[in-house]
């Protein structure tokens with residue numbers, strides 16, 4: 366064990382993710398936490414493309430590739446089949462996909478899986494755009510980010526809408542366990558994956574996974590950027606267990622949003638007014654989370 370995590374790697378080195386890819390780190394941590402008795406189901410996305418150029422695979426666990434919108438539907442079927450065979454209690458089913466698949470195109474099957482409450486952990490690795498097809502905006506892309514479909518320029522300041530609050534949309538299904546996590550806080554992420562698997566029923570972990578290619582950032586600063594997202598309140602780490610919010614980080618906002626934005630080329634066109642707007646919106650949302658946690662909701 367290293368830092369309370371197994372040394373075994375189930376996402377093998379030699380995959381083809383870009384240097385400094387946050388999602389690849391998420392894959393290592395998710396699979397370490399899930400352990401060997403796990404079936405993985407993955408939608409099309411970067412982590413599928415980089416891991417399985419035929420005839421090779423980086424997966425050291427059973428892994429099913431579904432279509433872009435399908436991982437929750439396939440995972441529901443795998444869980445139902447294991448139950449019918451009387452084997453579900455020994456085998457974990459973990460579905461995962463990027464934000465485009467989760468926030469946008471797969472949301473119908475995902476909603477169905479949570480409504481039926483299959484015993485599946487669903488993980489979204491959120492790199493905040495459709496990365497493997499060329500950095501198109503998704504509903505998880507943050508306000509102001511420049512993408513290939515919302516390029517910043519003379520007529521545009523990047524994305525004009527705020528990021529969709531998917532965590533609370535999933536929680537609204539009556540989901541027993543919903544959490545946010547970040548690759549900058551690996552032990553917290555590891556524990557949340559284990560908790561999501563242990564709790565019976567459909568559970569959800571939303572992981573922030575910086576993408577140097579799409580965020581126009583230095584691959585060596587991926588962890589630093591993810592940490593700034595957490596500590597500035599841009600991406601707070603919290604759980605909603607049995608409908609109650611608990612905030613892990615930040616207990617108090619300690620980092621400057623400007624530092625976070627400055628390290629990413631996708632935000633370099635923003636002016637003072639845009640940044641002030643982002644600061645106000647982040648504060649408003651973080652304060653709301655604190656209120657929910659303080660009032661036991």
Ligand SMILES: Cc1ncc(C[n+]2csc(CCOP(=O)(O)OP(=O)(O)O)c2C)c(N)n1
Pocket residue numbers: 409410411412432433434462463464465466467492494495496497498503
């Ligand atoms: C129905 C359908 N529409 C579009 C595509 C093309 N496509 C494959 S992956 C992808 C983007 C995936 O984005 P995301 O889920 O965010 O994962 P990432 O690549 O960022 O890891 C798109 C548009 C497809 N495979 N199927």
Ligand code: SF4
Pocket residue numbers: 381382383384385386387388389411412415492496497575576577578579
């Ligand atoms: S494009 Fe981004 S998410 Fe995809 S492999 Fe490269 S760094 Fe990772």
